[in-house]
Amino acid sequence: MIRVVLVEPREPRNVGAAARAMKNFGLEELVLVNPERPLDEAAYRLATRGAADVLEQARTVATLDEALAGAVYVVATSARAREGYAGEVCTPREGAPRVRAMTAEGPVALLFGRENFGLSNEEMDRAHAVWRIPTGGYASLNLAQAVLLVAYEVFLARAELTETARPRPAAAEELERFFADLEAYLIEIRYTDEHRLEGAMRAFRRMAHRALLSSNEVQRLRGLLRQSRWAIAHGGERVD
Amino acid sequence: MIRVVLVEPREPRNVGAAARAMKNFGLEELVLVNPERPLDEAAYRLATRGAADVLEQARTVATLDEALAGAVYVVATSARAREGYAGEVCTPREGAPRVRAMTAEGPVALLFGRENFGLSNEEMDRAHAVWRIPTGGYASLNLAQAVLLVAYEVFLARAELTETARPRPAAAEELERFFADLEAYLIEIRYTDEHRLEGAMRAFRRMAHRALLSSNEVQRLRGLLRQSRWAIAHGGERVD
Structure with a gap:
């Protein structure tokens, strides 16, 4: 029920690395909007065998509309802290519980922009929420790193990790x-x-x-x- | 005050990618224990220009003892859920506030193992805490991804120095x-x-x-x- 949408990715290997990141956190539905090149061997190598199925089942579409069809909740990710989005700006950690809750209502789309300049303002405006990943001054996450952190937060919001089992404490x-x-x-x-x-x-x-x-x-x-x-x-x- | 220690990394480019991950979250001290190969052009390329200084200032040492010298708190990361470590097993999110707090006492070391088989039991036993990154079934994070998630959690854990003053911890x-x-x-x-x-x-x-x-x-x-x-x-x- 959670769909990762990559908008116009340039490098097939970045798509492969993103697939691997997704698979680690249980996300399997990948949609590519108008990618610059088709998936190639490098993409599969970066995905590793474990996430090859994510690439095999990835859908390629021509427009963002198609990628978002049916989605009841859309999250756009952004490296910058611009104001004036149509969606509420928050961190992945703040927003992840909402994503989890919305999956009960229908498909949720997580939107990632181009490697070089992200999402356009118009694309941003399609999102219910804009997630800005907090960084320490030097902000230069690549596409797969952003997917990794977002997938991780969404995964943890679901799991509500049972604290690690501890042996019986002494009375x-x-x-x-x-x-x-x-x-x-x-x-x-x-x-x-x-x-x-x-x-x-x-x-x-x-x-x-x-x-x-x-x-x-x-x-x-x-x-x-x-x-x-x-x-x-x-x-x-x-x-x- | 937070030191990232990579134990016997095989691929210089993985070290470069780890440096980039660190820099995004304000970590700059990198120590390499007995790396298989010296840092090369690929390492610097993966680090990107923004994290080149992390590589330039990285220390290479022969033993884990040297890497941990002076550290008052040691965290080992593990992909597996084995039992029987000398350190408390928890998730990065559970453990990160403690790391922040301990930086007030002295250097903290975050330990990452080899790309292929992680840390040995003896290396694990040097740690106060063992962090297992929770994943969704398919667990195949690479070295730089693990560094990224750990650095992210440590960054987000605000100092929370609520703990009462403690005497000087043992090195x-x-x-x-x-x-x-x-x-x-x-x-x-x-x-x-x-x-x-x-x-x-x-x-x-x-x-x-x-x-x-x-x-x-x-x-x-x-x-x-x-x-x-x-x-x-x-x-x-x-x-x-």
């Missing part, structure tokens, strides 16, 4: 048993004198809390103390 | 000395058998990285090992 009482064990161990090995023990324990607690230890990790640390005690009991002698 | 080389010391200790106390040692070390690295240990804390942990050794040498006898 407070598990941590306390570890701290009690550690404190006893510090006394056994004479880690510090009595009136500095409290401060030392606080320092170790701080590290543990900051690490957000999992249950397994607390077990591992207690295993380390247990094994240290074993080594102490054997007094460093070789017991092979 | 990469301090951490490595501690890990070497810990590994020797684990062998001394027979914490685990030989073929499980690597996994154990990775688990300890993971906790340490997640805790973002300060320089003082690393000293404290090494003091704990030192005192444990003292206790072992005295074999648990009472020496009051």
Whole structure:
């Protein structure tokens, strides 16, 4: 339901690189408006085998009207911060959730301009929204880079990434048993004198809390103390 | 304060494309670890004139240690979702605010692997965080695309220096000395058998990285090992 439209691309290899960028983020529908040259071997090489199907299924049309047929929402991308567009100007990140929402209504078109001078004002005016990719002063993204960043933002707006799965965190009482064990161990090995023990324990607690230890990790640390005690009991002698 | 480190890049033109990607998002410090070939004309062509200075100022070093010298926070990028890294696994978007915050403490290194097989497990283990770029099934980002997306996320993550002031974080080389010391200790106390040692070390690295240990804390942990050794040498006898 999301269509990438490249307006008058000059270089087939840029189209290939754009296809690869699309495919990484699950976009597969590519429309070329009046390209300067037909897709060639360089285009397929840049697409890599994984995105060859995007190129094979790409439609070539003569006019922007044809490319936008049926689209319920059109986004134009722009490197410049000009004012006065017909569409709302925002960043890809700001606009991506709207694109996702609109796919429930019908096809959405993402519009990219020519390598050398982008989209004309008239083409811009076809867009509901104008996405300007923020850059750090030196702004010189090529076509495939712009497609990559836009596809990435649209993809992330869909996925609402479930945060990376984390192992079960240690419960407070598990941590306390570890701290009690550690404190006893510090006394056994004479880690510090009595009136500095409290401060030392606080320092170790701080590290543990900051690490957000999992249950397994607390077990591992207690295993380390247990094994240290074993080594102490054997007094460093070789017991092979 | 943000250093992009490319580990053993094969193709100079990929380095050039990465430089262009960096420059778009205000990153200028590039370090190449043992590149297969020196930078050539193709590299400069891909960088475009705007990012030529990034290539001119790029440092080439022989080892990852040199590349990470002084870094207080290290991020490794990975295309795969393997488990078992020493660093916390998250997405660039989740991790970027932390990178911004850490730049207030010292240099941050963003680590990218070889074009063909990425970073080794040992290289991964140097990282506080492992960033996996989420993709849509077909995952085939090239080196410069990965650099582009990471640079973009870091750029967009406004400093958000809300975190409370932290003491001076440990530099990469301090951490490595501690890990070497810990590994020797684990062998001394027979914490685990030989073929499980690597996994154990990775688990300890993971906790340490997640805790973002300060320089003082690393000293404290090494003091704990030192005192444990003292206790072992005295074999648990009472020496009051």
